[in-house]
């Protein structure tokens with residue numbers, strides 16, 4: 001295997017579980033004896049498996065905050081007040097995003113210290129290659145030559161939207177590079193690395209932080225939590241999630257009352273005021289340090305032999321997982337395909353769009369019954385989307401109805417949309433039974449509009465003329481060292497199949513309405 005170009009831990013032995021275990025013991029990291037660190041089936045890293053049945057409520061791991069690696073705990077001296085002069089072209093980076101970049105810098109510094117770092121036993125256990133995040137696919141040193149081809153396959157997918165979101169947050173590849181350019185010279189020379197490290201070293205550290213850091217508390221903000229970061233993610237069947245007492249003092253990190261605290265009128269320090277009596281006693285009476293850890297508990301029973309999954313975030317779909325964590329899980333969770341208002345309107349923005357929360361109507365819409373698919377489903381978080389179930393959201397339907405008919409009066413809209421949703425479902429059921437569908441002219445116009453919206457999205461995808469089977473063949477014939485392309489193709493294939501099958505339902509409905517004559 002070729003050496004990674006970042007030059008970190010060069011010449012060190014490969015990741016060792018024994019060294020990691022010794023380091024975890026030395027730093028007070030408690031692990032459940034029912035857990036083993038094992039190789040992932042595809043050899044792409046490590047994960048956790050239960051070696052016995054684990055009861056609900058059992059602690060899986062407890063990591064003292066003194067062992068977590070954050071910008072606060074790292075040995076990287078505070079940087080001089082930096083005039084970062086980041087030309088983010090008017091973008092407003094959220095504090096959190098800058099926090100990620102600073103943690104990546106701290107991690108890079110610890111890597112540069114090598115065996116002299118307090119975290120060496122942990123650092124040596126981390127993947128030695130950068131995680132293949134799409135933001136790095138354009139960068140040959142991280143993703144190889146195939147990265148660019150893989151990026152092309154993300155065109156028109158939800159992942160492209162996720163990447164735009166990262167860009168708007170100040171975390172595009174250009175932003176990350178610029179940050180390192182402005183900060184690299186502030187990294188102190190170390191015995192192993194007297195000279196500054198190349199950009200690829202920072203991108204490697206960034207990829208690790210972005211895929212392994214957890215939000216901890218007001219002091220550390222985000223941190224790497226040794227051992228907790230060995231659990232893989234599941235959107236549908238997680239066993240646990242990470243918890244932390246996050247209401248610590250933001251100045252010194254103390255969980256117990258400290259000299260920086262302000263006392264509330266009830267005589268309790270403000271930041272602990274929301275806690276119940278039991279929790280307060282746990283923190284203030286049980287002695288310093290108790291509870292000052294991050295922990296994971298089994299939130300349901302875990303059977304012997306099962307892989308133990310964490311939840312990195314609720315209900316995440318593959319596009320988000322790919323962009324944030326560099327993998328595609330194919331659990332078909334998340335919001336399916338989404339649209340923004342400005343992608344949908346045919347007309348110039350007249351400012352007339354009415355603001356209606358359709359969730360109330362969704363509650364009143366009769367359930368189609370377990371046997372029957374629905375054409376139009378409920379609206380979660382007011383999303384304009386095509387759900388994984390193949391239903392378009394009521395919000396999307398109502399938006400297209402409004403845009404097609406030009407109807408803007410909220411009361412009329414509510415009545416008309418409610419009527420139409422019910423009628424379309426009846427027509428769809430009749431169509432599924434092979435009968436004609438009796439659609440009104442307005443219903444026909446809205447149904448055509450929906451097909452048009454699906455077609456437009458499909459048309460934005462790379463090689464939209466390729467049949468799905470060819471894409472499957474293409475993906476399955478790719479050599480094993482083209483992981484970015486395989487992931488991108490899997491994502492685009494799954495999104496295309498969802499769009500195409502939903503489109504077919506509406507086309508069938510339109511066809512069935514022709515049978516009327």
Ligand SMILES: C[S@@+](CC[C@H](N)C(=O)[O-])C[C@H]1O[C@@H](n2cnc3c(N)ncnc32)[C@H](O)[C@@H]1O
Pocket residue numbers: 040044045046047127131211212228229230231232233234325326327328329
């Ligand atoms: C917090 S780490 C989990 C431990 C990691 N597998 C390792 O080898 O150290 C997160 C990374 O694990 C991988 N990962 C997490 N969940 C996964 C899953 N369900 N399937 C495949 N890879 C996953 C991704 O590469 C992700 O960036």
